[in-house]
Amino acid sequence: MFTKILIANRGEIACRVAATARRMGIKTVAVYSAADANAKHVAVCDEAVLIGPAPAKESYLRADKIIQVALATGAQAIHPGYGFLSENSEFADACAKNGIAFIGPPASAIQAMGSKSAAKSLMEKANVPLVPGYHGDNQDADFLQNEADRIGYPVLLKASAGGGGKGMRVIGHSKDFKEALASCKREAINSFGDDKVLAEKYLQRPRHIEIQVFADTHGNCVYLFERDCSVQRRHQKVLEEAPAPGMTPERRAAMGEAAVAAAKAVGYVGAGTVEFIANQDGTFYFMEMNTRLQVEHPVTEMITGTDLVEWQLRVAAGEALPLQQEQLQIHGHAIEARVYAENPEKGFLPSIGTLRHARTPAAVNFELGGSAEPAAFRIDSGVREGDTISPFYDPMIAKMIVWGKDRTEALARMAQALSQYQIVGLSSNIAFLSRLIASDAFANADLDTGLIARNEAQLFPTEQPAVVDVIALAAVSLLLSEKSAGSDPWQSSHGWRMNSLMQRALQFAEEHHQHKVQVTYLADGWTLRTDAGAVGIRLASVSGSGGNDLVLKIADRTVSGTVVRDGEHFHVFSQGMHTDLHYSDALAHAGETEAEGGRLTAPMPGKIVAVLVTKAQEVKKGDALLIMEAMKMEHTISAPHDGVIDDVLYAIGDQVTEGAQLLAFAQ
Incomplete structure (x- = not known):
């Protein structure tokens, strides 16, 4: 076995x-970029x-640098x-040439x-x-357009060297083909250095089911059952689970044997x-093979009681697979949710x-490769608070696996x-994931890759x-x-008055609602008066490292919660x-004025890849006005209202910062 x-x-x-x-007991060496100098993976x-x-x-x-290190x-x-380099054959070759496994x-x-x-072509043979x-x-x-017309719409365009949903477009009509092809090729060349694409019939209400396979150098090859990864957005997985709901033993064996x-x-x-x-109806078609460990591998580990990274290390060191096909069994059910910023x-x-602020659920340590009865909860993350x-x-912020x-x-x-x-400091998809888990379609295992689009009303209320x-x-x-806040009596907000009760107006706002509060x-x-009426409030307890955890008595009820202040925002x-x-x-x-209109700003840092006006x-x-590339994905900037373009401030290839004005409308 390796020592480092x-x-x-x-x-x-x-x-x-x-x-x-x-x-x-294996030593580890991390590599990091300048942006990751204080990252968690460096510390561990x-x-x-x-x-x-x-x-x-x-x-x-x-x-080259990684091999030198x-x-x-x-x-x-x-x-x-x-x-990164996980599916780069030249890198694998270079490792071998340098005597590195x-x-x-x-x-x-x-x-x-x-x-x-x-x-x-290989699978066809x-x-x-x-x-x-x-x-x-x-x-x-x-x-390619003629081929798409022959296949019949809708057609799916995919980057030949792609993965992770990048370089993919679903085209509904022939008239939209050329524009979608150009966008797909741009994203493919930027993500993979190769703009070659393939075209396939886009199946209606398909499920995305994948089989985990493992092989060693001794001629053994097994499948560790399946994962259902149908719930996706932008062709990227959001929820994964194992085993796949509704999978029959016969179909499982057929798919497993085909994968092997x-x-x-x-x-x-x-x-x-x-x-x-x-x-x-249960019919299935080969889509692709990912020659690496998958993001969603923990659900397979959960139901099989295995540590797939340990298997990788043992196989790379020349050992045989720890288990044969007849020794592998499914225990229970596992679900993974990807928490994204x-x-x-x-x-x-x-x-x-x-x-x-980042407070994770009370996770139970999951002992990989341990007992057959896995822990109820596991969290895999590469970031920490701060x-x-x-x-x-x-x-990605974390993966939560249950x-x-x-x-x-x-x-x-x-x-x-x-x-x-709990997350404060940036937007996250946690509330969306909660709605998704609770949705009728997911709860009833009515799964397909269009589940999110089909259930927009319930998922985006x-x-x-x-x-x-x-x-x-x-x-x-706040109070x-x-x-x-301090010992200066003139700054005190205790609310004491000699012959009367102190009253005060507060105002809180959400994106679409205003809340005027009389205290x-x-x-x-305190007594709080809102549009819903007046209620009496007492503080029952305050706890937490920053005094963020509150328990209140509101009328005859007990209400608890965590409040995190971030500037003028109370989360x-x-x-x-x-x-x-x-x-x-x-x-x-006091004295501040409304910001000027007629501006369109960048929603995130990125690069301009197309100017359409x-x-x-x-x-x-x-x-569509401009197309930006950020985090390896293209994002179309659309007109917020009718108008006339007064000025375009950036050109193709320009880098822009978040909040930068991209163009101006005539006033």
């Missing part, structure tokens, strides 16, 4: 690999070496994690499966069913995932910022875990104004902070809900 490995990755997967290595490894500036192409994608530190093997498949297998087109489509080398736009056949066809070694697209209500736009989510990398004796118990545990997760309990928690938090100070509490976490209330201090903002051009609300 280098982890050529960052974030939660680097921390995940380091945890198994530590348990096995035994050694850490700076390899370049923040952009991935100058750091985490520098195979491995040689200099005496690392015997390199674990690539997923993403690559903890992954041989370069030949990566090469065979690295091109979606070549992989499909192996009699694995394929979706109707074009997977050839001809990339002429007219030719695919792996054997390319002489596979190590962990891999064979992905299938499945119709509701993004705003679901704004098209899942990535969010940049600092985790000023860390920054930057524009350079994927905006296990239950059955799907019903797993759903209940996931709902509880999400209700306990109209914002309701905060209830009086939430307003009371925010108001009391308590003023009470302890009357009492000897043992209230209560009864599984997160409410952001903006406190308007009339005195502090010119000066003096008339546009309608919703028209």
